[in-house]
Amino acid sequence: MAFTKRSDKTRAAILAAARQRFAADGFERTTIRAIAAEAGIDPSMVMRYYGSKDGVFAAAADVDLRLPDLATVPRDELGETLVRHWVQRWEGGLSDELLVILLRSAITNETAAEKLRTIFGAQVAKAVATVVDDPAEVPTRAGLVATQMLGLALCRDILRLPPVVALDVDTLVASVSVTVQRYLTGPIGRERSGGPA
Amino acid sequence: MAFTKRSDKTRAAILAAARQRFAADGFERTTIRAIAAEAGIDPSMVMRYYGSKDGVFAAAADVDLRLPDLATVPRDELGETLVRHWVQRWEGGLSDELLVILLRSAITNETAAEKLRTIFGAQVAKAVATVVDDPAEVPTRAGLVATQMLGLALCRDILRLPPVVALDVDTLVASVSVTVQRYLTGPIGRERSGGPA
DNA sequence: CTGCTTTGTCAACACGTGTTGGCATACAAT
DNA sequence: ATTGTATGCCAACACGTGTTGACAAAGCAG
Numbered sequence: 001m002a003f004t005k006r007s008d009k010t011r012a013a014i015l016a017a018a019r020q021r022f023a024a025d026g027f028e029r030t031t032i033r034a035i036a037a038e039a040g041i042d043p044s045m046v047m048r049y050y051g052s053k054d055g056v057f058a059a060a061a062d063v064d065l066r067l068p069d070l071a072t073v074p075r076d077e078l079g080e081t082l083v084r085h086w087v088q089r090w091e092g093g094l095s096d097e098l099l100v101i102l103l104r105s106a107i108t109n110e111t112a113a114e115k116l117r118t119i120f121g122a123q124v125a126k127a128v129a130t131v132v133d134d135p136a137e138v139p140t141r142a143g144l145v146a147t148q149m150l151g152l153a154l155c156r157d158i159l160r161l162p163p164v165v166a167l168d169v170d171t172l173v174a175s176v177s178v179t180v181q182r183y184l185t186g187p188i189g190r191e192r193s194g195g196p197a
Numbered sequence: 198m199a200f201t202k203r204s205d206k207t208r209a210a211i212l213a214a215a216r217q218r219f220a221a222d223g224f225e226r227t228t229i230r231a232i233a234a235e236a237g238i239d240p241s242m243v244m245r246y247y248g249s250k251d252g253v254f255a256a257a258a259d260v261d262l263r264l265p266d267l268a269t270v271p272r273d274e275l276g277e278t279l280v281r282h283w284v285q286r287w288e289g290g291l292s293d294e295l296l297v298i299l300l301r302s303a304i305t306n307e308t309a310a311e312k313l314r315t316i317f318g319a320q321v322a323k324a325v326a327t328v329v330d331d332p333a334e335v336p337t338r339a340g341l342v343a344t345q346m347l348g349l350a351l352c353r354d355i356l357r358l359p360p361v362v363a364l365d366v367d368t369l370v371a372s373v374s375v376t377v378q379r380y381l382t383g384p385i386g387r388e389r390s391g392g393p394a
Numbered sequence: 395c396t397g398c399t400t401t402g403t404c405a406a407c408a409c410g411t412g413t414t415g416g417c418a419t420a421c422a423a424t
Numbered sequence: 425a426t427t428g429t430a431t432g433c434c435a436a437c438a439c440g441t442g443t444t445g446a447c448a449a450a451g452c453a454g
Binding site for chain 3: 202203204207238239241242245
């Protein structure tokens with residue numbers, strides 16, 4: 001299988017087309033025919049190489065958040081590092097409609113939702129775990145972080161709320177970083193926030 | 198038109214059924230037939246009384262955020278007031294699948310997205326405007342607030358990320374309030390956060 | 395009771411969907 | 425050149441969709 005078959009080019013074209021369609025339209029509104037048209041081939045090829053619509057989707061939505069390794073980051077720059085990385089990941093339109101696909105589809109497609117849950121449960125929690133001392137706090141902090149990061153992506157890249165789209169990257173990062181930084185290292189829940197320590 | 202027609206009961210049944218289906222399945226996956234079945238009537242009635250699928254949706258997604266009047270709230274309790282109200286609005290499952298409908302559908306349906314943009318543009322900005330001095334800052338602050346609030350709803354009530362679902366309301370409100378409070382009254386962008394002021 | 399409007403059901407349409415099998419062509423091996 | 429196989433296209437299927445119109449029953453007006 002390490003040999004390149006003649007069909008690899010078509011396979012790749014299908015995958016690229018599928019990503020574009022899924023990202024633009026979500027799971028339900030994307031049709032096999034549309035994918036095939038964009039790839040410039042026949043719909044039946046999509047079936048042959050990926051088995052079913054769910055098959056293409058699974059292949060297209062195989063995503064890695066590629067979060068930075070927080071262990072090497074100064075403790076007071078965690079928020080900024082994470083948020084800047086996140087924003088750039090979403091901004092870099094080219095190859096990264098992956099995240100759009102996942103988020104768009106996760107809202108109506110239970111398979112995609114489960115996948116997203118897994119990815120966030122694993123990758124974000126792992127990143128957070130390298131930073132938080134008390135293991136019992138990890139899920140809570142990871143959840144709060146997810147709340148802000150996904151909300152940011154949702155408003156800016158999916159819903160395209162004008163004021164959020166209008167924000168320049170630096171202002172955005174500066175504002176949101178503080179939040180994420182606190183969710184990572186600050187007090188959570190009902191603890192006093194301005195304590196002496 | 199103030200008189201109650203005989204068909205009002207059916208109309209109401211259709212609307213209730215539509216809300217349930219749209220909230221559960223989103224716009225695309227909800228079928229006229231499913232709505233009719235849930236309402237216990239014939240699919241053609243849905244068409245007769247609401248014209249088209251888009252018509253039913255428009256009627257079902259006519260939503261009012263009912264944000265509290267921030268003018269009467271002490272300045273340092275703004276975040277908590279807003280967030281608690283928001284969480285309760287989403288928690289109160291009964292009549293309020295309205296928000297689920299809107300958010301779920303806005304991700305794939307452009308009409309719904311536009312509606313959500315309008316609602317947030319108007320209602321949130323208005324609420325924020327009663328609190329912020331500099332009018333130029335209103336959109337930015339409203340946008341940031343939307344980011345966190347919609348992200349919260351997304352993770353907790355749509356995607357159901359386990360750690361976010363697991364959080365009890367008080368912890369949630371306590372943690373997120375601080376963020377919203379800062380987006381409303383704190384420094385934004387690249388200003389120094391701990392300045393001498 | 396006789397007519398007329400309203401409320402509802404039934405059956406069907408035109409269309410788009412995922413999916414399948416058959417058939418031509420281009421390539422690879424002998 | 426002659427096989428055998430991989431690659432691609434075409435036509436069709438079975439099904440579910442939004443939507444429409446004809447027709448029956450129920451309520452009301454005269």
